[in-house]
Amino acid sequence: MTPVADTEFDAHIRKLTAWHFGEDTGSPFWLGKRGTLGFDPIADVQGIDDLTRFPDVSAELRTVPAQDLIPRGLADRSFRVYDSGGTTGSPKRIVDSGYRSHMLEWARRRLVESGVPEGGNWLHLGPSGPHVIGFDVARYAALGGGVFYTVDLDPRWVKRLLAEGREDDADEYVQHLLDQAETILRTQDVAVLNITPPLLEALCARGELYEMVRAKVRAVIWAGTSISTESLRQIDEVFFPDAAVVGIYGNSLMGVAPQRPAAPGDPHPCVFEPFPATTRLELVDGEGRRVGYGERGRVRLHLVTEEMFLPNILERDSAIRVEPRPGSPVDGLADVQTYREIGDVRVIEGVY
Amino acid sequence: MSDVATLVTVDPYVCGRTVHSADRSRLPSVLGGDLADVGLAPHLLALSALGEIRRHADGRSPGAGVFAEAARLFAEEVLDDEDPREYAARVSRATGLTAAAVAQAVEDLVTELAELPQTTAAELPSTGFGPGFDTRWVPRGRTFTAVMASNHPVPNVAWAQALFHGYSVLVRPGSRDPFTARRLMRALLAAGLPPEKVAYLPCSHRTGEFLLREADRGIVYGGDSAVRRWQGHESVAVRGPGRTKALLDADPDDAVVEHLAVSASFDGGTRCTNLSAVLTSRPVGEVADRLAERLGRLPSLPATDEQATLLVADRERAERIRRQVVALRAELTDHSARFDPGESVVELADGSFLLRPVVLSANRPDHPAVGTELPFPFVVVAPWSEADGVAPLRDSLVLNLLTDREDLVDAAVREPSVRKVTRGTVLPWTAVPGIPHDDNYTQFLLEPKGVVVRD
Numbered sequence: 001m002t003p004v005a006d007t008e009f010d011a012h013i014r015k016l017t018a019w020h021f022g023e024d025t026g027s028p029f030w031l032g033k034r035g036t037l038g039f040d041p042i043a044d045v046q047g048i049d050d051l052t053r054f055p056d057v058s059a060e061l062r063t064v065p066a067q068d069l070i071p072r073g074l075a076d077r078s079f080r081v082y083d084s085g086g087t088t089g090s091p092k093r094i095v096d097s098g099y100r101s102h103m104l105e106w107a108r109r110r111l112v113e114s115g116v117p118e119g120g121n122w123l124h125l126g127p128s129g130p131h132v133i134g135f136d137v138a139r140y141a142a143l144g145g146g147v148f149y150t151v152d153l154d155p156r157w158v159k160r161l162l163a164e165g166r167e168d169d170a171d172e173y174v175q176h177l178l179d180q181a182e183t184i185l186r187t188q189d190v191a192v193l194n195i196t197p198p199l200l201e202a203l204c205a206r207g208e209l210y211e212m213v214r215a216k217v218r219a220v221i222w223a224g225t226s227i228s229t230e231s232l233r234q235i236d237e238v239f240f241p242d243a244a245v246v247g248i249y250g251n252s253l254m255g256v257a258p259q260r261p262a263a264p265g266d267p268h269p270c271v272f273e274p275f276p277a278t279t280r281l282e283l284v285d286g287e288g289r290r291v292g293y294g295e296r297g298r299v300r301l302h303l304v305t306e307e308m309f310l311p312n313i314l315e316r317d318s319a320i321r322v323e324p325r326p327g328s329p330v331d332g333l334a335d336v337q338t339y340r341e342i343g344d345v346r347v348i349e350g351v352y
Numbered sequence: 353m354s355d356v357a358t359l360v361t362v363d364p365y366v367c368g369r370t371v372h373s374a375d376r377s378r379l380p381s382v383l384g385g386d387l388a389d390v391g392l393a394p395h396l397l398a399l400s401a402l403g404e405i406r407r408h409a410d411g412r413s414p415g416a417g418v419f420a421e422a423a424r425l426f427a428e429e430v431l432d433d434e435d436p437r438e439y440a441a442r443v444s445r446a447t448g449l450t451a452a453a454v455a456q457a458v459e460d461l462v463t464e465l466a467e468l469p470q471t472t473a474a475e476l477p478s479t480g481f482g483p484g485f486d487t488r489w490v491p492r493g494r495t496f497t498a499v500m501a502s503n504h505p506v507p508n509v510a511w512a513q514a515l516f517h518g519y520s521v522l523v524r525p526g527s528r529d530p531f532t533a534r535r536l537m538r539a540l541l542a543a544g545l546p547p548e549k550v551a552y553l554p555c556s557h558r559t560g561e562f563l564l565r566e567a568d569r570g571i572v573y574g575g576d577s578a579v580r581r582w583q584g585h586e587s588v589a590v591r592g593p594g595r596t597k598a599l600l601d602a603d604p605d606d607a608v609v610e611h612l613a614v615s616a617s618f619d620g621g622t623r624c625t626n627l628s629a630v631l632t633s634r635p636v637g638e639v640a641d642r643l644a645e646r647l648g649r650l651p652s653l654p655a656t657d658e659q660a661t662l663l664v665a666d667r668e669r670a671e672r673i674r675r676q677v678v679a680l681r682a683e684l685t686d687h688s689a690r691f692d693p694g695e696s697v698v699e700l701a702d703g704s705f706l707l708r709p710v711v712l713s714a715n716r717p718d719h720p721a722v723g724t725e726l727p728f729p730f731v732v733v734a735p736w737s738e739a740d741g742v743a744p745l746r747d748s749l750v751l752n753l754l755t756d757r758e759d760l761v762d763a764a765v766r767e768p769s770v771r772k773v774t775r776g777t778v779l780p781w782t783a784v785p786g787i788p789h790d791d792n793y794t795q796f797l798l799e800p801k802g803v804v805v806r807d
Contacts, residue, residue: 228375230373230375233374
């Protein structure tokens, strides 16, 4: 249980459940589900614990027409559609009008608190296209008055290469991306580098490029995949000792959970926090019960915004539950890893 | 004595510094529980180690004396709080090799270390071109990566040999045996090896592959999936599953059956040179029965027993292997069950799981199971006739010929995928310095350079 009474969030849930299931305001997607839920969402949902009564609809986001996700009450706004990376199957879709920008203003303040410069130009070495992270990083740059450089990365192509055992082709693609980054870094001023951990590893292995980044960049933000504690220590202390190194956990459905500024006595070097106004990330065991502080659990998401209602979504990640900072209503997440069922990998062993 | 109380801490070591990695992994003991707490080197730590190694790599050999002294220290001395007895017990508990096998391995390893000068001399041609003309054999690069497996300690000589010739070396130890490479490195350092010449990096296979790619030369040990990428890669020596075979083209007497049984079961069947297939012109069922009967007599003993020869494993690994054996048994004719009733995996009183020998037969020489290699005594017997020729004998690290057909012997020696030929009741790993194991390793490490001097 969260130690700070989450009454504000419960009130938020009641208000927005009424919105998403109101005939004039809700989306065709949720209104169509109302009769199948077996309870009355408007009368019966009083707070966060009631959100688990909803079915996990995330798989339906692969197929439902994106228009059906737009609440009728927002019909006059323009929406954009973003895809998830498709790691667990074909991509899921979300719609966004203004919510994401609102959340990113909050996230950017967290980044600045962690040492990311207020201004300066950004280089994003990661996905753009249908992937929302490209929009996110462009927004951070704009909020600080900097320009946004990007190198396009198609993560689905990389996944396909790796699935086919074409590691050499994947490596070549990574070098192609780094070539483009080098072109930008040679001539442009870049203060913040946003990058995925595997690309950062590859970048560090290219001596001249690495020296350029180390000399220019004042903050390295990593996101997109998990990273080991020792790798993080190497980035922070060995490779970029003079820059702020900050992580962002996130994905298309939940949004972003930046690293919270390190507090004395933090048991983990990197702890993520979601946007408290709209998002709760719970860490749960196999039966869906919240695990204790210091324990690992699978991530369960509740996203409650005016634009999208995504209660009770089981994510593909696991993490260690960390106590909230004083005054904060949200738990922290540490050591995020891809969730695996025990025993789902069978290793064929030869003589060695 | 509980395993928790004796948990060994293993950490990366880079150019004279132990790096306490924040990424930890537990190494299981064959007796159950954990044996070691291992610090892993992630990609970036390996990358910084590589950079440091490269900066100091000068291509100079530390001198033969270092290796002779290191051999002595390895076998006899306390090195960083580890005495030879503790080392042997750790390797045995981690790999499941018997105490006797580890003791033999230590003896072989130190012999090979001490023999490095003779091995070098035997593997390089003499160069007498007259006054002023000379060939110097020099390292083909400055850095060397070794990706080791855990089946046996002796292959660790391979990276010591690279050091001997002047390379700076990065070692990714076997994941089940981090101890041998660590102890050998400690022995070399204590004997005078400059610390900036070596890095010890327990790490994932992926990180090991990165280091292999980056180094000037390297060697990789492992199963098919681990080594496939490196086949035909000029800078990497590949030591995969050996697929050692015998051609039995004579009526087997007891001495021949004994020879085949020892070829298959020595060191618990973990060597890449252990016999894994017998092709025979004699009745397949009879040959398989006799081999199964002989192997079935091997006792089920804990690894610490002096009489023990068979490999043990922890519960999880044993279960994985058991499932593989069940699948293979369903596909082929099983000969072991008749002589060795009971389970192919036997739980011992000390908590370990012993892997019983398995002999199966196939009805054709090109059956895909011929050449399947498992990390314990596992032999597939298959028919061979003159019409089959050398084809079923291909892809063998060692081919043991028990035949009078001289033309077949010649064809086998000429066959590129057969790496070594033995004739008669010679154990597959029999060698003296200079006998190639799989190509000429010294010439893989060194290249000839002409030096011409006019006074």
